[in-house]
Amino acid sequence: MKKYFYIALISLTVINCKEEKVQKNNMETKPVVSIIADFETDPVSKTDDAADDACIWVNKDDVTKSTIIGTNKQEGLIVYNLQGKELFNYPVGRVNNVDLRDGFLFKGNKITVVSASNRTNNTITLHMVNSSTGELIDIAKRPIKSSVNEVYGLGMYKSNKTNKFYVIVNSKDGEVEQWELFEDDGYVDAKMVREFNVGGQTEGVVCDDYYGRLYIGEEENALWRYNAEPNNGNSRIKIISTTDLNMKEDFEGVTIYDAGRGKGYVILSSQGNNSYAVFDRKSNSYKGSFSLINGDSIDGTYDTDGIDVSSVNFGGNYSKGFFVAQDGANTKGKDTLNQNFKIVNWKKIEEKLNL
Numbered sequence: 001m002k003k004y005f006y007i008a009l010i011s012l013t014v015i016n017c018k019e020e021k022v023q024k025n026n027m028e029t030k031p032v033v034s035i036i037a038d039f040e041t042d043p044v045s046k047t048d049d050a051a052d053d054a055c056i057w058v059n060k061d062d063v064t065k066s067t068i069i070g071t072n073k074q075e076g077l078i079v080y081n082l083q084g085k086e087l088f089n090y091p092v093g094r095v096n097n098v099d100l101r102d103g104f105l106f107k108g109n110k111i112t113v114v115s116a117s118n119r120t121n122n123t124i125t126l127h128m129v130n131s132s133t134g135e136l137i138d139i140a141k142r143p144i145k146s147s148v149n150e151v152y153g154l155g156m157y158k159s160n161k162t163n164k165f166y167v168i169v170n171s172k173d174g175e176v177e178q179w180e181l182f183e184d185d186g187y188v189d190a191k192m193v194r195e196f197n198v199g200g201q202t203e204g205v206v207c208d209d210y211y212g213r214l215y216i217g218e219e220e221n222a223l224w225r226y227n228a229e230p231n232n233g234n235s236r237i238k239i240i241s242t243t244d245l246n247m248k249e250d251f252e253g254v255t256i257y258d259a260g261r262g263k264g265y266v267i268l269s270s271q272g273n274n275s276y277a278v279f280d281r282k283s284n285s286y287k288g289s290f291s292l293i294n295g296d297s298i299d300g301t302y303d304t305d306g307i308d309v310s311s312v313n314f315g316g317n318y319s320k321g322f323f324v325a326q327d328g329a330n331t332k333g334k335d336t337l338n339q340n341f342k343i344v345n346w347k348k349i350e351e352k353l354n355l
Contacts (some may be wrong), residue, residue, distance in 0.1 A: 021237045023225070025286045032246055032275045033288065033352040035293035038322070038345050041084035042332055043338035046074040051339035053253065053306025054324045055095040056127050057112060061193050064312050065268070067134045069114060069323060070341055071095045071306070077116060079134055084312065084343065086133055090127075093120030095222050096202070097154035097306060100129070100345075106139070106183055112120055113139075113181065113188065115167045117151040124151070124179065126188050141187030147195075148175040155205030155254075157228045160212065164228070166193075168205050168214065174198040176216065178230050178231070193236070194230040203305070204254040204269065208281065209261050217251035223268055225284065239284050240268070240277065246289040248272030253307035256281065257346070264311065265304075265355065267302045269325070274324070276307065278353060288353040292325060292342055303328030309346065320346045 026338035042049045056072040067087065068080040073096050079088040095116040104113045112129040114136060125138040156179075157166040165181040167190065178194035204217035207228045214228040223239040242249040253269040264281040270289070278287045293300040305328065310321040323344045330337045348355070 006322075014257070018221035021235070023239045023284050024238050025240065025284075026317065027155065030246065030288045033290045034293045035290050035344060035348050035352055037292050037298045037342040038348075039082045039084050039343050040298055040327070040330075041068065041341040041343070042071070042086045043340045044072040044078065044339070047338055048074075049328070049339070050074045051305075051341060053326065053327050054113070054309050054341050055098050055100050055310075056310040057114075058102075058308075058310065058312050059134065061131070061132065061346065063312060064224055065134065066312075066314065067342075068088075068341065069098055069136075070326075071098050074118070074302050075146075077114075077125075077136060078302055079136065080341075081134075083236060084341075090136055092116075092138075093118040093121070095125060096152055097205070099154055099156040099167075100284070101156045101158045101159065101165055103137075103156040103247040104181065104188075105278065106188065107186065113156070113165065115154060117169050119150055119152075122146050122151050123146075123153070123320075124169060124190065126181070126190075130330055139188045141184055141189040143248070144179065144190045146177055147192075148177055149173050153203035153205045155214075158207060158209045159229060161197070166228075168207065170202040170205060170216065172201045172203075174200050174202050174218070176202070179332070180230070196234045204252050206256055208256055210258070211282070214224060215254050215266060217254055217268065219250040219252070221251075223251055223254065237284075239266075240286065242270075242272070245286075246270070246273070246275060248275060249275075252305045255308045257309045257321070257323075258311050260311070267307060267309060267323070269307050271305070274300075274302055274304065276304075277303070278349070278355070287295065287355060290294060290342065290349055292354055298342065299327070299331045301325050301327040303335065305312055311346070317347070318345055320350065322346055323349060
């Protein structure tokens with residue numbers, strides 16, 4: 001029995017190797033540029049390792065009332081305003097990663113769905129955003145129970161081909177599941193439509209709806225690109241390795257700056273050297289890296305997990321949006337504070353990297 005299992009394992013490995021490709025990046029010597037954050041959120045309520053990931057909800061009626069939705073992985077979800085002040089707190093469990101998508105048809109109206117990986121009961125939480133107040137409303141018909149060892153990273157995908165909505169979750173064992181969302185009897189339910197294994201510990205996930213691409217960070221190895229459509233196979237392209245220029249394990253959060261019509265950037269948190277790598281959205285070519293350093297009133301970031309970015313014009317100095325990064329060691333002088341999230345004007349990043 002062991003003999004047959006060994007042969008099958010070899011065959012599977014060979015197939016996976018044949019399906020892998022490597023992105024050709026011109027890794028010129030580019031120093032990591034330093035940037036100071038513009039503002040920060042209130043610290044999370046729990047001590048030690050608590051804050052993890054964030055996503056940005058855009059209020060289309062009034063962008064000034066948009067929110068940042070963050071995770072406190074010891075307690076639940078937190079909603080902040082654009083000044084970084086906590087508005088709402090939802091103790092739904094040990095949620096690790098969070099993401100959202102607009103335009104899901106629910107009860108005849110288009111809503112924003114917010115999903116999160118909940119390690120308390122190994123489920124995917126599903127909420128909608130109250131478009132008037134920014135509050136979150138539970139819309140899950142049932143506990144969406146994952147079969148991975150422990151839900152960890154999470155991202156969402158809206159297919160331009162089918163208009164279907166998906167949630168992608170992964171685990172520390174490299175397991176990946178893709179769940180299709182659908183309305184059922186006044187709630188939102190989900191069914192698993194795809195599963196595969198990256199090979200090593202994963203967390204950071206982001207989908208590019210325009211190109212139908214799925215990016216997954218294998219923490220100690222590489223950033224991978226897969227096809228986001230559930231029926232198009234699991235062949236993949238290695239975008240960057242943890243041993244390449246300006247990179248160092250662990251690879252954590254991944255996000256996309258959408259500049260419109262397929263333009264923009266893929267951004268990766270290289271936690272091992274406290275920096276953020278920027279890649280062209282279409283070609284995936286490396287554009288450079290930046291770090292967030294201490295300013296007069298706001299400290300820099302350390303051990304960043306989750307990140308997010310928006311290109312929306314929020315008015316004033318934020319006409320090209322902003323970038324959000326979790327800070328694993330929020331400090332102020334000699335006093336160590338609970339973790340929080342740092343926010344950076346995108347124009348600073350654009351100028352420093354000559355994007």
